[in-house]
Amino acid sequence: MSENELKRTPLNEAHRALGGKMVDFGGWDMPVQYKAGVIEEHLRCRTSSGLFDVSHMGEIWVKGSGAIAFVNRLTTNDVTKLVDGQAHYSALTNEKGGIVDDLLVYRFNEEKLLLVVNAGTTDKDFAWISEHHSEADNCTIENVSDKFCQIAVQGPNALNILQKMTETPLDAISYYHFSEGKVDGIDAIISRTGYTGEDGFEVYAAPQFAEELWNRFLELGGFGDENGILPCGLASRNTLRLEAAMSLYGHELGDDITPYEANLGWITKLAKGDFVGRQALAAQKEAGVSRKLAGFEMTEPGIARDGFDVYVNDEKCGVVTSGSPAPFLKKNIGLAFLPPPLAVVGQEIKIDIRGRQVGAVVVPTPFYKRQK
Template sequence: MSENQSLKATPLNAVHRQLGARMVDFGGWDMPVQYRGILEEHKAVRTAVGVFDVSHMGEIVVRGPGALDLVNLVATNDAARLKAGQVHYSGLLYEHGGFVDDILVHKVADDEYFLCVNASNQDKDYEHIVAHNRFAATVENAGARYAQIAVQGPMALAVCQKLTRSELSPIRYYWFEDGVFAGVEARMARTGYTGEDGFELYVKPSEAVTVWEAVLEAGAEFGILPCGLGARNTLRLEAKMALYGHEIDATISPLEADLAWMVKLDKGDFIGKEALLKQRAEGLKRKLVGFEMRGRGIGRDGYEVNVNGQPAGWVTSGGPAPTLGKNIGLCYLPVDLAVPGTRIEVVIRGVGVEAETVTTPFYKRAK
């Protein structure tokens, strides 16, 4: 196992190594891909609780009287609809309608918005937002001020409640509260990237180890496991949550990515709006759709998809769905074929293997 000194490390790097994690280069970060095994970690999150170090994620804070105007200009969702303490999913787009990034927007106050962005896109996002800042808002590239720990699973609430006097149960999904967690200041957001209930905790990097260890100890009675990026990926794929660089990138629009729900075309001007209106008027050419393998084999990221023997699209993410016991994936297809029930072939090492498009999400938790 080689250690690459040029990789960035989270404050929990040494803790992961002590836990025996297998570390990988994830977008320039030295991150745990698994500890005991992806399947076991995946199951812990679906049936009990798991904890993830997602400190590589970036944070950008937009402040000042012009904060709302700036957020609403650069992001597709309507931040004016957020109440203080509320979160929504949104997109940063280029003028041509492709994604700069997908983000979570937290409204802290009328004049403060806290954005959680993808690790490898952080600097690009920051520069993009600053370039459109004609509202004299203050934009802070704040990633270095935050570590992020995600506690996910049906027992996440019980685990987290042991560690704070804030009442967590009334915090609804996609809302957050600032308070004291495990003795340190924390932003406690009821959000996640697993399809389960849970919290994403934003804390100071210097306090990440304290919080991580407190969560593991509080979760011991529920069978908590530390979980790596491997399980994070299988969990998000079952829940059909997009991953930048796979389902979305600079060449893909939110309409194509089946994310029209996070675009508010009626809210006023935003970057990319004209391109999306044009795309909608002309009709989409391709769209994201889920599939299940029918033949033996696993369709994986980047594999070609054929329909009636002709190239028709490509797999954006694919792999085993441990909760479902199936091999699943997401792919782009011509829009008329991107509906459930289309027989497709995923080209696996030169051979077309039968699959069928299906409704998504593949997995949805019982409420």
């Protein structure tokens, strides 16, 4: 795909002006890192704050008296448990229990839900949702991905920075809750969520205000100061989420991977009633999974990468889904699918790094947990 055909977020110019190194990310022209580099961006987010353009994410409105029942029928988590102003993590599943996408479901009121889905899967998701939708569902579905920008401010200073821009008391918004309010005078959805393992917020607004908001975050976050906010690219977004052992679609999650295999049993509510994939998932829960996601760290020099094979006793037994250096933990870590008997803390494994078997050990996840 040539650069001209890549989709751009409303912050594309801003990224280039900041020296962002632009790459094709699932059809989007996105910054993989800025001038500071991935390690510094990662560390700054853990110790101060990081700013992320996540406008490429997809947004889908579901509105009407049947909205909750409809979304409940397509996703694994129990939408009836949400209250107004609350969001939860969930998965769209297919008939086999495989994950069509992972998503956030926001409840504005009992007739208004917002689904936030991955950028690269937005069209697939909307097609899937449309396919399962009929007039009998008593709700409308609308792909409004290009009507929102989304900016995430994450890290221990995130709340203080955002609080300078809004009269909405941020302390009152609990984790996985949100509020509608003004940010820098602009109508926004302020959501206490993120993908870094830090406290922080994701702010949704109309795309024409993206650059104004972005620049205010940088200014009020002290961008340029020694320990000020840094814009963070996709590379640090990935290492941050991996340290927090959060799943990435296309790596830990996919159409052939079920929530139970991906350690997402906690968002799979079989008792809530029927939903797409429920039967297959109930059967798998009964029978047990044949592979399970496990975290590991390297015990010998080497970096595991996505797709590398895992060996135990010279026998291939699994595959790495994500692997990377962990800049904050200063270890080389990864996630891999392993047979359940091997997916236990302390299990020694070997990662095939370009033909060389390098030692690693299964460790508890998340690798990184912030001090509260």
